[in-house]
Amino acid sequence: IEKRVDIEIGKRSRERRHKDSDLLETVEEVFDKPTILAIIELKNRGCLAELKGVVAAGKEARIYWAKNRNGGDLAVKIYLTSSAEFRKSIWKYIKGDPRYEWITSLPSHKLMSVWAKKEFSNLRKMYEAGVSVPKPFCVYRNVLVMEFIGSEGVRAPLLKEVVEMGKIDYEMAQKIFGIIIKNIYKMYWFAGLVHGDLSEYNVMIHNDNVYIIDVSQAVSLSHPNAHVFLYRDVMNIVKFFRDEIGLEQYSADKLFDYIV
Numbered sequence: 001i002e003k004r005v006d007i008e009i010g011k012r013s014r015e016r017r018h019k020d021s022d023l024l025e026t027v028e029e030v031f032d033k034p035t036i037l038a039i040i041e042l043k044n045r046g047c048l049a050e051l052k053g054v055v056a057a058g059k060e061a062r063i064y065w066a067k068n069r070n071g072g073d074l075a076v077k078i079y080l081t082s083s084a085e086f087r088k089s090i091w092k093y094i095k096g097d098p099r100y101e102w103i104t105s106l107p108s109h110k111l112m113s114v115w116a117k118k119e120f121s122n123l124r125k126m127y128e129a130g131v132s133v134p135k136p137f138c139v140y141r142n143v144l145v146m147e148f149i150g151s152e153g154v155r156a157p158l159l160k161e162v163v164e165m166g167k168i169d170y171e172m173a174q175k176i177f178g179i180i181i182k183n184i185y186k187m188y189w190f191a192g193l194v195h196g197d198l199s200e201y202n203v204m205i206h207n208d209n210v211y212i213i214d215v216s217q218a219v220s221l222s223h224p225n226a227h228v229f230l231y232r233d234v235m236n237i238v239k240f241f242r243d244e245i246g247l248e249q250y251s252a253d254k255l256f257d258y259i260v
């Protein structure tokens, strides 16, 4: 397989030398071969033209800034390897979701591909339901291409960061809080999904817009713990705004009742 990949990469780079040469030019990362092939395939499909620098590196995935053929910004999420810890942590979201129960028995690279596809499908459902998420464009293997939230390669700050920097006042915070709750509501009623990992770390603030990100673990309402996850999501948000901003008047129980 290694040899075939070598031949394939060699063949493609000979065929498209001047076309692919700038694809990874500014990226210093070392990708494994299947990931390079996936990126080339996405380029051939017209999904992206150039991969620029890394934006953020999580434990299982990295986010890159990329350009499309028209020079527009893109965000590319590349799922790398799955640790034993990751497998354990995703099990609770998969168990009980008939769509995905079979995936934890997969080898690492396959698992990451399914996980990327799952995030893409969740993003699409949410986007179509009018939830404020980055617009999803393409997915292939372990690589997902979506709208870049930020400008000129600089990602927008997370909710956690704007609050830490003291960039929002009470009134603004109240507005953002309301928008987040509205998005949870839309996610529930119009996309049939519960985020499952919502917190100040998975909300971005850009040009007065609020974006919900990181939706790979979102579960459908038929998941037996969907409402437990929903309550936890609402509680995380209520707590953050209560402790960090002093929004005292919102009760997680009432908001939960309102949403469902």
Ligand code: ATP
Binding pocket: 055, 056, 057, 058, 059, 060, 061, 062, 063, 075, 077, 134, 146, 147, 148, 149, 150, 155, 156, 158, 201, 202, 213, 214, 215
């Ligand atoms: P972590 O473990 O750090 O939460 P993750 O694997 O869950 O990482 P995400 O939360 O989806 O991945 O993305 C990691 C970071 O990349 C985010 O905190 C955010 O700063 C940035 N990011 C994610 N999506 C985008 C996007 N569409 N545009 C710009 N930046 C993004």
Ligand code: MN
Binding pocket: 201, 202, 214
């Ligand atoms: Mn995250």
